[in-house]
Amino acid sequence: MSANKPLRLDARRNRDALVIAAREVFTERGLDAPLKEIAARAGVAIGTLYNRFPDRDDLIAAAVEDRIEAGGRIAEDALALDDPWESFVYLVEKVCELQASDRLLNELALRAAPSPAIAAQREHGHAVMREIITRAQEAGVLRADWALEDIAFITWSHTRVVEQTVRVAPDAWRRNLALMLDGLRAAAAHPLPVPPITEEQLNQALPVDRR
Template identity: 45%
Template sequence: MDRPLRRDARRNRDALVTAAREVLAERGIDAPLEAVAKRAGVAIGTLYRHFPERGDLVDALLEEKVSAWTGLARRSLEAEDAWDGLVRFLEETCETQARDRAFTELVCLSHQDDRSEMSDLVERLMERARSAGALRADIGPIDLAYFMMANSRVAEADPGQWRRHFRLMLDALRPPAPPPGG
């Protein structure tokens, strides 16, 4: 049976999670754990006492990232305009990617092929936009996964350019305009 953590141990654990959130956002999930411990103001041994393996620390962050992303998708489904809802979801996802490498590595790329709640929500966002005539009929979930992969690379290479890339990609998702006079 697990005992509650002492106050100082709880404080150290919370500091480690906060530091991991920051360091992994900046440097990705392969960031040195020593950098996490240093940012938290604790010794590396303290980190390993709370998180014996890197995966334990990553798991502490994964749930909050997935929960936030799923919440975004749900809120986006509530948009009155289907295209606006899809754009909101994509733009906020891309913005998160630009500031949080761990989000991209842990959440976006790892959930592109599974049948999670997130996959279902994305399909619903797309179907709403497609039914409204705002999304090309031939665009599928894998296209959005590639969209997000491409955005993550743009954001990593030149963080100031992701919004331009985002707008270009949105243009590619829209159905072509009917020919003039036709």
């Protein structure tokens, strides 16, 4: 039994090194960065990477797990605020702030969940968001025709704004978000031309990495 312990320790060290390297490389080059570069930075063979993480999504999931948990905490903190509008604004601002500060999350906003565990965390976060949205609408401060799925329009546009401005004006996204939030106030609402997209359509719009 004792003879196996070093192997288990080596396996743990290799996994940790790969996760750290993945965070670094994905942050520098995006989620489509070559996996062989991640293996090289971790100091292991590419075969070791595939042994620990059979496909790219497995590695992405390990690299962003703690970030997804941070997003869930934001939703819980927002729900704890008493003012319905401030609760909604806090939720949206903090999620966008998290995306703006982390390229991994910013790119992940345009992808399907890379693992069932992260999909479950997203679902929990969405349930809390729905509570926040419903409370704001019932208070008459958030336009009544806005749906949870519409938050994708904020995060998707925010992703592109961050990508284009991060090197020249890293806080420009705050202006863009403030303009969008003003348009979501109930007092500013005008009839929308089409209904919101469904959850199924939203999931279909997110690309899935098949490599």
